[in-house]
Amino acid sequence: MGLHSSWETVDPQRRRRLTIVALVALTVFVLLLMRLWYLQVIRYESYRTLSEKNRIRYLSIIAPRGGIFDRDGRLLVDNRPSFTIAALRKELTEPDLVLDRLAKLSEVDSQLLQSRWKAGRSYPPYRPIPLLDDVQRDVLDKVQEQGLELPGIITVTKPMRYYPHGEMAAHLFGYIGEVNEAELSAEEDIDDYRPGDLIGKSGLEKLFETNLRGVDGQKLLEVDVRGKELRILQTREPLTGGKIELTIDSSLQQTAEEAFGEQAGAAVVIDVRTGELLAMVNRPAFDPAQFARGISGDEWMDLLNNPRHPLQIKAIAGQYPPGSTFKIVTALAALKAGVANTHTSVDCTGSIEVGGREFRCWKKKGHGHTDLKKALRESCDVWFYQVALEVGIDQIAKMARSLGLGARLNVLLDGEKSGLIPDMEWKKRRYNERWYNGETVIASIGQGFVLATPLQLAVMTAAVANGGDVWVPRLIQRVEDREGEVVQEMTPELLNHAELSPEDLSAVRNALVAVVNENHGTGWATRLKEVTVAGKTGTSQVIRRKSDEEEEQDPGDETPYRFRDHALFVSYAPADNPEIAISVVVEHGRHGSSAAAPIARAIYENYFGLEKEQPETPAEAIGD
Amino acid sequence: MNRLVECDRTLLVLAISLTGLGVVMVYSASSIMAAREYADGLYYLKKQALFAGGGICAMLLLALCDYTVWRRVAVAGLFLCAGLLLLVFVPGVGVGAGGATRWLRVAGFTLQPAEFAKIGLVLYLAHSLAKKKTKIRSFKVGLIPYILVLSGLLAIVLKQPDFGSAVTMGVVACSMLFVAGTRWAHVISLALVCLPFVYFAIVNVEYRMKRIMAFLNPWDDPTNSGFQIIQSWTAVGTGGWVGRGLGASKQKLFFLPEAHTDFIFAVLGEELGFVGVLVVTAMFLLLILRGMRIALSVQDDFGRNLAFGLSFLLGLQVLVNIAVVLGLLPTKGLALPFLSYGGSNLLCTLMAVGLLLSISRRVQGEAV
Secondary structure, eight states, rough: OOOHHHHHOHHHHHHHHHHHHHHHHHHHHHHHHHHHHIIIIIHHHHHHHHHEEEEEEEEEEEEOOOOOTTTTTEEEEEEEEEEEEEOOTOOOHHHHHHHHHHHHHTTHHOOOOOOOHHHHHGTTTTEEEEEEEEEOHHHHHHHTGGGGGSSTTOOOOOOEEEEEETTTHHHHHHHEEEEOHHOOOOOOOOGGGOOOOOOSSSHHHTTHHHHHBBEEEEEEEEEOTOEEEEEEEEEOOBBOOEEEEESOOHHHHHHHHHHHHHHHHEEEEEEETTTTTEEEEEOOOOOOOOHOOOHHHHHHHHHHHHHOOOOHHHHHHOOBBOGGGGHHHHHHHHHHTTTTOTOOEEESSSSSEEEEEEOOOTTTTEEEEEHHHHHHHHHHHHHHHHHHHHOOOHHHEEEHHHOOSSOOOOSSSSTTTBOOOOOHHHHHHHHHHOOOHHHHHHHHTTTTBBBBOHHHHHHHHHHHHHHEEEOOOBBBEEETTSSEEEEEEEEOOOOEEEEHHHHHHHHHHHHHHHHSSSSSOOOOOGGOOOOOOEEEEEEOOOOOOHHHHHHTOOOSSSSOOGGEEOOOEEEEEESHHHHHHEEETTTOOOIIIIIIIOOOOOOOOHHHHHOOOOOOOOOOOOOO | HHHHSOOOOOHHHHHHHHHHHHHHHHHHHHHHHHHHHHHTTTTTHHHHHHHHHHHHHHHHHHHHSOHHHHHHTTHHHHHEEEEEHHTTTSBTTEEETTTEEEEETTTTEEEEEHHHHHHHHHHHHHHHHHHHHHGGSSHHHHHHHHHHHHHHHHHHHHHHHHHHHHHHHHHHHHHHHHTTTTTTHHHHHHHHHHHHHHHHHSSSSSHHHHHHHHHOOGGGHHHHHTTHHHHHHHHHHHHEEETSOTTSGGGGGGEEEEETTOOOOOOHHHHHHHHHHHHHHHHHHHHHHHHHHHHHHHOSSSHHHHHEEEEEEHHHHHHHHHHHHHHHOOOOOOOOTTTOHHHHHHHHHHHHHHHHHHHHHHHHHHHH
């Protein structure tokens, strides 16, 4: 039986259709053969040349990342050129010999070069494998002179992150590093990253990675047999990444950071009219340049093991008992509930008893007859104990939450914490226990369960200053793409509006002015001649674990650093027409009045353009 | 052994020769890379030889069986394939690589269910089309069920994502329907229904779009997306008339990514030259023609459909893979039957040939 006989038996339609399929397939086949003929026979010479006679070297030109600017267009994060000595996999045919030579020339351990050479295996074939980063001029000259002895070794210029202001605002920027295995396999979005590429690892560098990242360029070079560059065949310029503009005022930020000196803590400066963050201080900071040039294992361990946590963004991730600064909330809650008014007077004898336990005022001998204004001005605890018992924890918690405490504020930074505002239901849920009056008493002065971040305290203070508007704190002003087009322009966004009556507000505001500007006020250290500041100091107890106490028996008066109280100060100015609010937390700074308030003062002096003046010493030194 | 004698011996010889050539080429293309990565230059050779041995056994076994028995399990087989395709999404069983989850880990081997699904689909269509006979001209019986089956299967494959396999399966299904006598209008409308999916599958996924762009102009981005195709051209182009000689490819050293899998044809071109490539493509052509001949000769509808579907499947993969290597189609991730390294593909290719051989026995038998 031949093909023909069976062909006849197939029905005609099927025959027609098979013929069509066969014709299409044959056409494709012929096309492929023609293409093969073209590539292998016609273009043979040129491909052979491309592959052998003169070698082609492809080099990426690493694109600089976009700059980060402050609100006035001052550059905060820039790029500088750096030199890297790298190996070309295609041309480094005798790695052991050449790497040994290079190690001697540059006076580094040849093991180090070997391990970096091996680490580059996962790189794409044409990407030079970096052996020595950020090489100094003298080493570079030596290597270039000896070029012929080092076949396969090249020097490449790379942009490296540069921080003109050193450590300033380091936490906001975060840092970058080589993309790792986990990031590469994380998702498809990352498809255009290859091993060896840089990627934002934290802070704004991470959040705005897609905007900040540039597009690498390319250079096609013709090189001779010895690897010497003959000519550039083709260049495609790299595209610098898009820039972002912050709401930060770098001069204010700098002043605030300097004002902290050696102390640890955080400060937030917010525009009460828009929610823009003018400064966000986190101390101690780290040096982002360490990360830019590749942090060593030892440096990294030092940062991790530092008891003062330089890597933590304390302003948003540090949760502190707000101490007496919380009395603003308690006062507003009491006024709103009608439990107290400006004339409500309490006789402070230095302590009260609740549920069989004695709760003391910070001033042992008591404040005597005390009204709202005096209670805030001199930070009388007993007044708040009494009033809080009548208001109840739930009303206080409600007021705190309406002012932005107890929940995240959606600031555009990773790691924001929510703080904690307890109420009866929370206690039930968390500990399955009922709420005790004694807990209301300590919560009323911002101790016990209550926790807040410095950012929340600033937003809360701003809301008191502006009449109840709780703004989403904003760090970013504008984001541009690589072409310089504005892709994101941030506008003020209201998170909540706290319903506060004008009478209640002015009662509290007057008292806050008194804190700073009247005799016996605890906030005397921020008193300024030209501008009226309103504020509230706070001191929050650091909880001591029992075992620690036994270990750390301190014979003298000196409490060990880590058990000293935190110092807080929240404030705004000018009092009659507020522009900015500031919160300052000094870890283990002991007293808000002496440790935190002077920092706020320095910030106001800078903001209002005032001469630095020596604060007048108060009539009596006041604790809190 | 009598039964084997009845087979189409040309087809048998071609399949075994191509498999042998594949093992040699895989060794040539992978040995240096394998020595570097696994400290064993024979790493891929050993595995491929193992698959080749297993595959040839499977092929002979299938050739000896009566192919009509598979008709009874055609529908169940399709469901089994769909199940296996879904299994890759089960953590622990499924294996991911490079952003896709396409593999199953079975007894130390990784299997790619999509390869088996291709054969399963052909088997099912051959059975179903034979059963429906002339009813396939109707819209309700001849089109709707296939649209449902196909879209279900393709959805799973696209989810992995395995765009290349999905397109292959779609094209094979359409051509089988076409040859079996589905109305022109139906085939065209089926293709039209697929188009928007293809469009979104490309445009919505950045890397696919990039591959298309790289295919259109690789020199735009020679160190990244255009890299592979330029290296492939250079490999093929340096082959010339007779090539550098077996084992002498320079591109495979690491300039050509996937040298031992999807781009093995480029290594072949570089080492064996135009003449060698011509011989190999002629072997492929002959193999497919033998398959088509079986499809024409056999009297039973199921056998006819099956033989056509399998031959078309093999032919399509060969043409598409070569076209990709020569830069005529964008990179897809499709293997070259017989030659590319990969157990599932080789096993399935040989199984397809086994089925063809089994059908050819009936043809030869009838001739007596």
